[in-house]
Amino acid sequence: MTDFAIRVKGLSKSYGQQTVVNDITFDVRRGEVFALLGPNGAGKTTTVEILEGHRKRDKGNVEVLGYDPINAEKQFREQIGIVLQGTGVEPQLKVGETVEMFRGYYPDPFPLEEVLDVVGLTSERNKLVRQLSGGQQRRLDVGVALAGNPQLLFLDEPTTGFDPSARRDAWDMISNLRLMGRTVVLTTHYMDEAEHLADHIALMSKGSILSYGTVAEIIARQSGTVLGFKLEDAKTVLPKNFSDAATIKGNKVTMRTNAPIPLLYNLTSWALDNDQNLDDLRVEKPTLEDVYLDIVRSSTEKDAKL
Ligand SMILES: Nc1ncnc2c1ncn2[C@@H]1O[C@H](COP(=O)(O)OP(=O)(O)O)[C@@H](O)[C@H]1O
Ligand SMILES: [Mg+2]
Structure with a gap:
């Protein structure tokens, strides 16, 4: 088994004339939290959807848990958990029933109690999904992604629109996933979120990775x-x-x-x-925020000059 959950080399993707992912290269280690950090339109969702096998790439090599995601093999699908920007769980089901239903789809599911514990919904087990707050529903989405006991989880903007306390709860949950040895790839445009959670950050803007490393490394380079x-x-x-x-x-x-x-x-x-x-x-x-604003600004200025 390699040390890497994900290896990406020279990945590119265009929509028509627009190149939205432009020759990016990075690795994600097993058991780490990795953040793609960047403003709206940077190409984060496109990148993770290619890694999940939901979009086709134009160029580059992509290896996820040793598989090429584009083949969408059953064993590959069973080892990854996906939380999209919005999922469709049935609002009339109870929380416990919902997780139970998804557990049924997998050969080696995660125990129900543990799923509820990790996502902080143990006391909501018998509530209807529609009675949950926005933050709780989002954590249930993660619970659903976790039901199959995946090695690797993709969380696209896991806390966008959360109030501060719901964000803290989501952060605790993501830290729990890491403690359990799971690999987590998250996208975010919140610098503090990447700083708080991620072992490594790829700072992305306009389809390119402009800096990669730990927070300390990214700051030291500036x-x-x-x-x-x-x-x-x-x-x-x-x-x-x-x-x-x-x-x-x-x-x-x-x-x-x-x-x-x-x-x-x-x-x-x-x-x-x-x-x-x-x-x-x-x-x-400089803080990560100073560096982020600097890097994103200079990439935008370069663009304006072209
Ligand atoms: N299916 C699509 N067709 C055409 N353009 C798209 C499509 N999906 C995304 N884009 C464009 O690609 C760029 C990157 O989008 P996205 O990957 O969603 O960025 P992010 O998640 O960082 O906000 C944006 O300019 C967006 O408008
Ligand atoms: Mg996005």
Whole structure:
């Protein structure tokens, strides 16, 4: 058995003239949580659907649990669990019955109690599906995907539209899957979600993987120091040498620099002279969010120039 659940090499996919997945290469290790992180339209769903065997690729090699997903062999289908952006479970069935029904389709299903435990629905077992909250229904979707005892789970945007507490519950569930030794591939456009859950992240934009690694590796690859603060009045005009280097959103100012000391000196001098407080002043290494915004922005700018 190889160490890899998934190997992808030179994968491309176009719809008509539009290339939506452009020569991407990555591996997913067995037992890890892997996140495809990127904005809407990046090509995340297309990529996972190719891995699931639900879409045809144009080019490249894809190996999932040792199978080529396009052949959709029975043994392959039995070893993967899929949670689509929306699934159709029967609203009039009870939670326990629903999982039970899906368990019936597989030769070696996961015990019902354990499924309910992992997805946090033990006390909802006898509730009707339609009585569940949105977050609980989404976790039931995962329970259904888990029913067949798969080695590998695909979760496409597992928490989009969740309130903060439902997200935390979903995150706990995904951590449980990892503790059980399952491999999880998730897509998300939430940086904190990828940061919290994933062992490795592929940062995707416009069909390309722009950075890959652990959070620390992705951040380390990006040079510079981030300097940020809030203006009391969003209309305050910054001196030109600052504003050229800054990203300004409302009253929030962020700068990236390779020479933080002179910048800080000039900035604090300007602040003293102009009676500015520089609220929430921070000087730090970039966060995943800074890197993500940088990378996605520069890929979009490159595009605009073409
Ligand atoms: N079946 C399809 N036919 C044509 N274009 C599609 C189809 N599915 C997705 N696309 C386009 O491909 C691009 C990538 O979409 P998708 O893979 O869904 O991205 P993501 O999941 O990252 O939001 C988008 O521009 C989308 O409009
Ligand atoms: Mg998508």
